[in-house]
Amino acid sequence: MDREKTFMEEAAAPGTGAGFDYQFYYFLYRLLNMKKGQSIGLEIKDDVHSDLNNDVQLLFQVKHTIQKQAGGKPIALRELDPDLWKTLHNWVRIITDPNDNRSNPEDQLKFVKRSEFHLVSNKSVSKANEFAKRVQAYSEFSSADNFTSIADQVTNLAASSTDKTIKGYIKIVQALDESVSREFFKRLFFELEETEIIQKLKDSLEEKFVLPEDIDSIYGRLCTLIRDDNYISILEGKLTTISFDDFRSRYRRVISQGINKRLGRLNFEPALPDDLPSQPFIKQLIAIEDIRECDDEIITQLSTLKVRLARSLELWVQGGEVVSDEVTDLHKDVTLRWSNKHRKAFRRCLEVEINEKSQEIIDDLREVKFKLGDDELSTENSNGELYLLSDQNTIGWHRDWDKL
Template identity: 45%
Template sequence: MAEEKSFTEKTSAGDTSIGFDYQYYYFLHRILNLGTGQSVGLEIKDDVHTELDADFNILYQVKHTVQTNAAGAPIALSELDADLWKTLYNWSQVISDKVDGREEITEQLKFVDKTEFHLVSNKSHSKSNTFLQLVVDYQAGDGDFEPLRAHIDYLTSKTQDAGIKKYIEAVAQLDLTVRKKFFEQLRFELECQDIIGRVKLSIREKIIDLEKIDGVFERLDSRIRSDNFLAVKSGQSIRISFEEFASRYSKIFDDARSKKLVYHRFEPDLPEDIFAQRFIKRLIEIDAVTPSDDELAVKYTEHKLRATRNLDRWVQDGDIISDEVEEFHDDVFAQWENEFEGSFEEDDNLKEVAAAARELLKILRRERFKLNQTDLDIRFSNGELYYLSDIGRIGWHRDWKNNV
């Protein structure tokens, strides 16, 4: 027996949110399968739509359910399913839309002839769904529409749900020739559950190595979500062509195919006491940071964390090996050692020592270090210096080893 939900659970936005995400990721999946001259839109002509060559459209209604059967799998699509008939109803209204100039049957036929209608859902197939089987039989058979027409009439009388009855009747009211062509153009993509897996498979088919797929997915997902948000905010519709996709996002794929390292984005977890870090203390002792400059201390800490987190991620992803990381640290240490030696005079006073130390820091901050054929950017290179200082391997003051 199903557990009764509380009012709060019933009104939770979780079910709606996952439905929107499911629709978005299907949109992303369709983008990755575009061909030259084609485009994909989100919530313009339908939940998702694709414009193909020769003025041919594919409309996608994308339906997600969180309801499960006794085995824990998504429920099946029944022949009186509200999602099914509301979808067919919506399409019947699109087909006969007077505002779009399709009041006449000839115009409706032209539209249906150049349109496919896809219902996409994570719901499963049902052997008891006679309606879907009759649709398949009609499409594969000799064009006899009568069994399907008669079954639709039967479903109208069978249902006790006034809303579903209205939906079925609206479909049945389409002109017979239009209706027959409409059902020829219907497609059902059921059991489409692992939509993110489909997106990643599409990325793999762009000749992306297995270990790079997650990184490409994260960058692409982040960029397209941001671009969609900005488009909606500025009042634009969300539509992208193959050419636009190639222009805006091809670098993500190029980076993944190259041997150059690609930076990963993340929100750094800052330590509770920024000024307790050893590398910050080293900067304070040469007056490169003041004990009250929170903003600068946070910025330098973020550089350090960005460098260390990316190094860890690259090792985990197999982009580099741990030996290369150690060699990288040694190379940076050697550059620091070369600059450190000779930076101070024996008779320098404390003020002159601090000034010379800041000059040493300034020189090394200009360096862009190199790792695995990649010239690292300034923030990363600076972060590496701060990391080596933080682990006690390098310093700036002449007497840094003697200072606490």
């Protein structure tokens, strides 16, 4: 025999906390899937609401249960479920609110026609819930017969219920003007069995191209930041909806962490050409007296930087860390920087100054860290890019480098 709960156990009410969390997670899910021109609010117009860019508002009542059926699924939404009728009662009170200038049916009708009403819950769908079936049928085909079917079922439920509170809720719904009621039930939707809300959140992040290995950390940080910001807004009495632009400007850096990852550092010893001094870029450096043909150690070091950068670019593209057109843009940018410096250096250069000017160009560019996509290359990789382009006879240091 099951023992009765103690007062302490009843007062703790673990389901209440889960309900608040579920509501927040649904709010966050709507934020992540918001479109340009829309805005989302938490506990402002409803549990959650969304304002669309066509003057339509979506109102969401979010209900959660920790009660389970025998098979482990959450209990079903019954026809006389308190969550159902309290929700409908709340919406009717909003529709007919005199303090919001909706005392007469005409104003109520205008409000309903620009609204949708969504009951969101982890509760299961009940095959025995005839009321929900009739509402769905009416939203799909808004005929007079389908509306009458709903009204008849509401009357039956009011007569069969023994719960005074639920009877009161139903009475409020029945009192709604018929013209308003017709539009209300047309715009009433049930989103049930929303049990995997956290997974849906993570799926949304992946659909925004966050890498799978970063989803948990991005999800955790985003939850914390938005929850903290919302709490601070409540304390300051500045609770407002979050627009698409607000969300993008305030939180995009969190999501972009999992998209614009730092390039992986590839430390490896690449296979070098057999005849290092015969490489075009080495010949150019020897020609301007930046290095000597006998500087074996330096030649090996510079050759390693060139070959490592060339191989890294291949691996980054293959691994999806950069896109091929970003590599093309890198080469174009470095070539243009070199071209500007080369023209400036040799605009009024005397014959005896050629090597000195050539060395100034390479020395200056060796100090620059180039960008690949959103990433800044290291000094080693940036130098490797110079040697790679020079080896491909795309750039050079001597005034007459292309004739050497």
